[in-house]
Amino acid sequence: MKLAQYIAARLGVYVVVLFMGITITFFLPRLMPSDPIENYIAQLQNQAGQTLSEAEVMQLRATLAELYGLEGSLFTQYINHLKRIFLTFDFGPSFASFPRPVSEFIWVALPWTLGLLTTTTFIAWSLGNFIGLLAGFFHNNRLATALEVVGVLIYPIPYYILALVFILVLAYIFPVFPLSTTIRPGPLTWSKIQMIATNSALPALTLITAGFGWNILSMKSLAYATKEEPYVTFARLKGVPPRKIMISYVFRNALLPQVTALALSIGMIFNGALLTEILFSYPGLGLLMRTAVGSGDYNMLYGTITMSIMAVATAALVIDLLYPLFDPRIRYK
């Protein structure tokens, strides 16, 4: 019964977070000092030789306002927006690529962002925690210390710099990886999977390297502190094998804060997407968002940010729901 209450409370929070997030994303882009119609007209005016007359500009403004659904009061637009999202999951057309629906762009971009960043986040988390566990548990071992030093050195390097160093070394000086992503269209065959893996390797390597340093340091501290706990000492004196002590006694207890950290880092996935996608010309939601901001494409922003909110909230919910598996105190509270 307690567990059911716990799950119901988490689901309730999930729904409230989604509603608030979707409401805020509706109003935020409209506070931006930009206007998709003016942006489009300015693009045309900047293309020499296509200068429109005054009457033509006025006519174009009216046409675009009608087509883009920007007529009517803000409240009317908000209600229509909620109806569209909750009833049909429709974010409307992209203004910059009218009349193509925003959802089409999102479905194309989302797998790339989720695929790369989820994979690398979990690898970085697992690898960092594993090395951290070893470094903490065997803190006198030189190899463990060396890996910890690597973590300490890498952790403070800004991602942008780290990525450029990787590009310079592994795509320019030793050109083993492509400088920019090139993936040819076609069905998902084994060859295409290899192509995607080849093109994703460098961004993935950079993300993993940038991500695992903190996990090493954090897990090392936790493991070091946990192995001095009385119940670990008792187990050691009782003759429990070191591997069992490390995994069952130290790792399981040190893991809980790290699971919370994982949930938080999943929330950062969409932040990480932007820089990665720009630097490596990697397709995904980050670039979609950046383009939408640059062109004042409200609907695209609604779509991408709403998807981010939903993904992050869902990930947090999943972690919350998994907590009882890791922590018996929640299960039996």
Add this chain to the structure above:
Amino acid sequence: MSQPGKYLRIIIFGLLMLLLAACQTPTEAGLSPAGAAGGQEQSDQQGTLTDVGTPRHETLVVQTFDRKSANPDQMNPLMQYAHWRGFRELGWGFLWETDTGTGESYPELAADMPEVLNPEHTRFRIKLKEGIYWSDGVEFTTDDIIYTLDTYFNEREKLTNANVNRIVNYIKSYQAIDRYTFEVETVNPSYDLHTVMGVYTWGSAFIPVPKHIFEKQPDVSQFRNTYPVTLGPYVVKEFDPNGFWQLWERREDWERSAWGWMGEPKPKYVLYKDFGPEETRVLAFVQNQYDVDTFMSPDSIKAAQERNPYITTFSDKMPYHNMDDACSYGVLMNQHKPPLDKAEVRWALALSLDLKEVGINALSGEFKASPLPMVDTRILRPIYFEPLIPWLQEFTLPDGYKPFDPNFAADLVARLAESGVPAEELPQGEEAISEAFGIGWWKYDPAEAERLLNSVGITKNADGVYTLPDGSVWELELVIPGDWNKVMQRVGFSIADSWRKAGIQVNARQVDNAEFSKVQNTNALLTTILNWTNCIFTPNYLNSWHSISLENLKAADATEPIVGNQYRWNNATVDALIKESKAMDQSDPKFRENGRAILQEFVKDMAYINIMNIPTTIPTNEYYWTNFPKQDNYYAVPYTWWSSFKEIVVNIEPTGRR
């Protein structure tokens, strides 16, 4: 083996395996991308392959102008967006084109220039060339022209290509005469039919679509026209659904295309690709991954040249880059907002601007100044600049001060020489210096600027900062682009710095491109903005200045968008000159005389502080292809996104390297 050592060795081994898997060569993967040679594959038979699998020596690879495409499968020219990445140059065909070397129009799909049928200049007959075919083998005829015009008129409410409005407001009626002849009647007397229904500088408002394809579509506004049937000599072969690249292939029957008569386009393939941010673009350029860049910064070009001798700029002499773009950089001012409503204040801003310093700081001196609100190009200089030089030299402000500095370019060269630019890279002689750096600019004279400001009650306080007549500090906002236009960003900060040194309290506000457009187009937001505008390529100045009319003026803080007259300029003389010019043949000497008179009015009022031609930095890599347009081989402007690209693909030659 100790426990940690064992675990760590397992991890390191696993990582090595991952690395090896990722580094698998393209041949092993059965595909071309990535791997050896930084994204290019080596094949014994075909030589190096591009990362999309075409032989590199048969492929011209170009950095895209618009970076990543947001809507890559949208290839319908009736809707917005299907212009960049080759559509405008390689795919579509136009009735008339522009020779970018001379600025003259020439027939492309049309057999000749339009025949005028009445003295009012409203009715025209146009004859099409015979023997031009769409890429699917169907002949191009007046049926396609009439169908396209019908679609423009009937579907205008749904078509988002803004030029549809241009055409439907311009043309009153049209009719087919025979299979290769049609007539149009315009709403007003027209002297620019060839640059409205044909190309002016960048694009054409009228793009014929294939009737036999489009008429089958239930709704042409929903039709994406992916892999379009084209009139140009290339067709889209493959494109990235994520928008980073697009590959064009030469038609087998290129001779029957819209401009097959120009000669054989040399590259079998043209690949447009976004090589990412400038940091990675430079690396790819050095690795010979592509041939032509677009707007690379001078610093990056220098870095690339030091590592690859095949990379060259437009000229080996300063200012190194092409200066023939139609648009210029300048400062737009809201002339309705005090104190910018006074000509003395606008002149003070011009005279407080140390342009030599700005150009050296922001562009390493690689710029061409222009005091007139027009680009100083080889086409416009003899018509508008040279005749006005004596007038500029004698021009005085109301207080008798002569603001023009004819020695600007010579002084700039001297400063560049002092700063260490090798003598052989600097132009020698008065004419060469003038051609390179411009005819002159305004004097840098903060003392005269102070006199002008004092005359309207703006004085310096004890801190040396200008205050308004009411005693408050004069705070001037200068809107400049953010990171999305680094060249303008640097120029903008340098201008602000120059004004601050003169005592003007400037706030340089960087904005994103969407906000930039809004500031430019919405009356109330603007104080001053560093802008690229005033786009004039041919002697026809009306395309840019047609909207400078008194009717388009609004109050200083009016919140509605501007409909033309972005200068917010209230000048009855200019208003009359524009109206008069609209009813003139553009080859009429009086038309050009009116243009010079408008330029003089701009200067008298300092209605727009024009600064410099846009330095168009288009380095080329001549490892695989050579004979690109250069200063000493000028057969077209070197841009890959203009009509000039047609001449480029016909004139370049393979080097034979594979």
